[in-house]
Amino acid sequence: MNVDFTGILAQVFLLAPPILLALTVHEASHGLVAWWRGDPTARLAGRLTLNPLRHLDPVGTLVFFISAMAGAGFGWAKPVPVNLANLRNPRRDVIWVSAAGPAANILAAIVLALLLNSLLSLGAAREEHWWLPLLHMLNLGVQVNVVLACFNLIPLPPLDGSGILSGFLPPRAAARYQSLGRYGFFILLALLFLPRMIPGLPDPIHFLVVYPATTLIDLLLPWWR
Numbered sequence: 001m002n003v004d005f006t007g008i009l010a011q012v013f014l015l016a017p018p019i020l021l022a023l024t025v026h027e028a029s030h031g032l033v034a035w036w037r038g039d040p041t042a043r044l045a046g047r048l049t050l051n052p053l054r055h056l057d058p059v060g061t062l063v064f065f066i067s068a069m070a071g072a073g074f075g076w077a078k079p080v081p082v083n084l085a086n087l088r089n090p091r092r093d094v095i096w097v098s099a100a101g102p103a104a105n106i107l108a109a110i111v112l113a114l115l116l117n118s119l120l121s122l123g124a125a126r127e128e129h130w131w132l133p134l135l136h137m138l139n140l141g142v143q144v145n146v147v148l149a150c151f152n153l154i155p156l157p158p159l160d161g162s163g164i165l166s167g168f169l170p171p172r173a174a175a176r177y178q179s180l181g182r183y184g185f186f187i188l189l190a191l192l193f194l195p196r197m198i199p200g201l202p203d204p205i206h207f208l209v210v211y212p213a214t215t216l217i218d219l220l221l222p223w224w225r
Contacts, residue, residue, distance in 0.1 A: 014133065018141035019064050020052040022105055022148045023077040027055040029104035030080040030097055037093040039086035047080050055080075075148075079158070091167055091174075098163025105149035106216075112141040113220035142220055143213075150213040154205075156188060157181035 028050060031042025042048055047055065055077045064075025087093040116138035119131070155161040158181040166174040180187070195203035 014136050014140060015144075017137050018144040019061070019075070020056075021108065021141060022145045023061070023064070023075070024050055024052045024055050025104045025108050025145075026101040026148060026152070027077045027080050029100040030082065033100035034080070034082045034087070034093075034097045037096060038088040039083050039097075041083045041086065042080045045081055091171070095164050095167035098160045098167070101160050102149035102152050105145040105152075109142045109145035109149070109216075109220060112138050112145070116142065116221070139221065143217055146216050146220070147209065147213045150209045150216075154188075154208050156191075157184050159184070 028048060031047045034041065035043050035048065057076055057078045060076035060078075062075075067075060082097055084090045084094060087097070116135060119135060119138070152160040153164075155165045157178050162178065162181075166178060169177060191205050195201045195205070
């Protein structure tokens with residue numbers, strides 16, 4: 001079996017900036033909003049930075065690269081430390097802190113899409129071939145940020161969607177709900193693979209991630225497919 005190492009390296013080269021950007025703005029935004037709401041934990045830990053090395057989880061980043069090359073794009077970074085007791089209004093502020101990461105990714109996707117569409121309207125793709133890697137990176141950046149935002153909005157602890165939902169639950173119910181976090185990884189694996197193994201089984205990942213992500217990407221990049 002012949003392995004196209006040149007093609008793999010080209011994919012890694014094109015994916016590295018979008019993935020690093022998406023993970024960095026996601027985690028830094030959590031810490032920034034937590035600081036605004038009264039918790040300096042992330043700032044004191046040096047996590048209010050756009051240096052990706054401060055946020056990367058080696059396994060999560062590797063999974064992100066592998067899944068992105070396979071056409072999905074799921075992964076994770078090191079969670080930003082947040083002390084809920086420091087927040088001015090913990091039940092309300094946990095919603096804002098949790099939503100900050102996905103919101104930052106959506107904002108990044110919009111900015112990248114505007115830049116990409118502007119370059120295309122100016123004829124960048126038709127002029128010099130050296131523009132093409134940049135255009136591919138911007139295109140991938142939009143897709144990676146949108147998928148990461150939608151993926152993290154799944155209401156499964158410890159993903160951000162669970163933090164948003166917890167803010168609307170009574171404290172005792174929220175604590176029980178967040179205790180599912182110890183099983184979150186295994187539940188997520190089941191949600192990802194069981195619908196593909198068992199015909200007819202509902203596919204929540206499609207409805208919660210694939211469909212909304214595809215819809216938003218279609219709006220931002222109407223020509224992308």
